[in-house]
Amino acid sequence: MIEDIQLKSINELVEDKQYFIPSYQRGYRWGKNQVQNLLNDLEEFMKEFNQKEDMFYCLQPLVIRKYEDGYEVIDGQQRLTTIALIHAYLEEESFSITYATRPDSAEFIQNIAKNYNEDTSIKNIDYHFFKEAYTVIKEWFEQKRQNGRTFKSKFSIMLGEQVKVIWYEVGEDVEVREVFSRLNSGKIELTNSELLKAALILKTSFYERPMISTQWDEIEHRLQNERFWRFLGKKKNYINRIEFLFDIAANHASSHSPDPYYTFYKLQEKDIQAVWRQIIADFALLEEWYEDRECYHLLGYLTQYKNITEYINLYRSSSIDDKQHFKLVLKQRISKEIESIHLRELDYYHDKAEIRKVLLLFNILTVLKQKNVDTYFPFEYYLESKWSLEHIHAQSTEGLNTKEQWSVWIEGTINLLEGLDRYKTLVEYLRTVSLEELTEEKFNGISQRVMEETKGEFLSESNGLDNLVLLDQGTNSSLSNHFYPVKYKRLIDYDKSGAYIPLATRNTFMKYYSDKVTQYELWSFEDGEAYVRAIESEFSDLILQAKGVVQL
Structure with a gap:
């Protein structure tokens, strides 16, 4: 005791x-x-x-x-x-x-x-x-x-x-x-939450203690739901996740204090029962946002970059009239950010962080636009995996170091070019290559010839948004440095096996955004242009919503 x-x-x-x-x-x-x-x-x-x-x-x-x-x-x-x-x-x-x-x-x-x-x-x-x-x-x-x-x-x-x-x-x-x-x-574990729980129990009547223990357990159980937990953004690991709510109450995120017991000594000076009432209210607000599909997606995006505390404070400020007004302000904040980004000037080698932001938002808005109200962007998976940018079509052979990788590249090139009469001679040459006798020197010579003869045909040299999608690193590493048709087929196989492929990434590989699909063997300049226009259109819709012109 x-x-x-x-x-x-x-x-x-x-x-x-x-x-x-x-x-x-x-x-x-x-x-x-x-x-x-x-x-x-x-x-x-x-x-x-x-x-x-x-x-x-x-x-x-x-x-x-x-x-x-x-x-x-x-x-x-x-x-x-x-x-x-x-x-x-x-x-x-x-x-x-x-x-x-x-x-x-x-x-x-x-x-x-x-x-x-x-x-x-x-x-x-x-x-x-x-x-x-x-x-x-x-x-x-x-x-x-x-x-x-x-x-x-x-x-x-x-x-x-x-x-x-x-x-x-x-x-x-x-x-x-x-x-x-x-x-x-x-x-x-003498964590902040356990210490505060003890302080709370000590200052609560004998008859109220069972109710507090039940409330405590229910909140902790709910926070153990990964989708709910990850929607709240990036956080440190907690032994007891309810401690996150106490950190919010103590404004620990903005204090930058390294002291592991900062939250306890900050809150123990206050009326601990009033603190508990705040915890209950904050949790109820977070749960309300989670259950609102639009709030879930807007806040899920914003909390990838800022702490949820900022939005709790915003919601309770005098500047917010109601939940609809709150959602409008969230859209305005996102819109202000994306309006400053010049989509067509983004480059893989210089703007990776901004491109990831753009593609994450595009995927989230694509999911939010779906009519199925049970469809949610899985922030729990997004935060648990490492994500990277993948070229939709790549001719570079950098990173291909094994005979198996060289063979796949050559076979993919044959599949890509065999339907095009102008490359008949090149295809016949590739078919004469002995895959078993391939060496690094021979492969480099073969790939160099392919690149020289097909130069300008495909969107192969682009490092812009028109040739980039978001993928987890595991899937990315198995697709990289291959032609579009090889990547497309492998992506379909991953999708069938139950792997998570972001919706907009899947749509892009399936040429969902292209005006006219004549063949699936290549990723053309027209496909890339249609893809960028789709992103611009999605962002324009959000900007108009933020201005109150249209509703989602």
């Missing part, structure tokens, strides 16, 4: 005086790197936030239980002991920390500075590590000799007032060995 959860400064820990480390825990084992890292982190914090009352450095949770006149430390003893050793060097009053296996450990730490230069043998391994850590602390401070006293004084004040721990107190009836074991095996 949790008795208390709060933030306590190091000065408040000193006031509590007595801490006891039970025998089931290993002794103090922090080495040079761990001690230096803590000191360096504290110095960096002091440089940036010294004496700013609303800023503090938060240490990992200190899990304790009331024990006689002090507290038994269940988790956090390594940091607590290091703080006591820093106090010893700074000659500051500290708390007493006693290891059950070393009854005089508190006295040893307290007097370590005074006895440091005495030639006495270290009588046990724990005291050896105490002295090693103290030596690191001593040498670290001595390197700051310039303005040393001023530095020590500032550091001491900062340590006492601005360094805090998450005080996690369990009841005296708790089996501490089990808690210690579960903490150290990872079965108990």
Whole structure:
């Protein structure tokens, strides 16, 4: 049973005086790197936030239980002991920390500075590590000799007032060995959400607790739905996804704080029950957007590049009248972005990021335009896969390194050209090539001849939007450096096998946008032009909607 959860400064820990480390825990084992890292982190914090009352450095949770006149430390003893050793060097009053296996450990730490230069043998391994850590602390401070006293004084004040721990107190009836074991095996995760849940439960009446637990579980279960989760955009990995909602409430995304417990210490200062009501309201809003097909697609696109928090704040601002107005503003934001892009000037080698944006939006709008209300763009798949740009038709043989790849390229070339009388001689030559005797040198000569004789016939040299589609890297790598008809047939096979091919990419390979299809053996200049016009038309429709001229 949790008795208390709060933030306590190091000065408040000193006031509590007595801490006891039970025998089931290993002794103090922090080495040079761990001690230096803590000191360096504290110095960096002091440089940036010294004496700013609303800023503090938060240490990992200190899990304790009331024990006689002090507290038994269940988790956090390594940091607590290091703080006591820093106090010893700074000659500051500290708390007493006693290891059950070393009854005089508190006295040893307290007097370590005074006895440091005495030639006495270290009588046990724990005291050896105490002295090693103290030596690191001593040498670290001595390197700051310039303005040393001023530095020590500032550091001491900062340590006492601005360094805090998450005080996690369990009841005296708790089996501490089990808690210690579960903490150290990872079965108990002291995440922001778990800490806040504990704080919420503590401040809620006994009769309301089951309802909160049920609400909590229902929200977590819903957030485990991958489509719902990925529609909310790119996020870090969460052990408990509900923590994402607490991060929103704490405005963690815009804080850029590296502190893993930023959300907890930001929210614990507030009315935790009011925070929970905000979590419920935010979740309901996100669910409403998810269920609205148009909101789903517009926000799904926008949250690939900006945090969902921005749109929650926008929706609740005085500038938004209702949901329809909100959707109009979303379209205006997207439109403003695409109006600044010159589609016909985009180049594969210089504008990859912009082309990916354009093709992602084109695919999303293509899905949204479908009459079938059950058709959704799968952001869950888009975010889980790596995506790249693929040339619809490519003559370049760069990247073809095996006999199998050379053979496929030659066979694809034959299939492409055999219906065209002007290439009869070239096709006959290719048919005489012994695929088994192919070498890299022979293949390079063959491909060079093909390119020279077919130059200008196909849209083979284009690196513009007229010759590019969006594909996941797995599919892309199997299609790359082949002629259009080879790619087309392979894409159909992938589609039949259940692989996800973006709708606009599939439409493009099937020449859905071409005005007149005379043959499927090549990707012509006319096909490329029709494809770009289709993208321009889709974007123009969105721009008109954003201006309130037409409705989707």
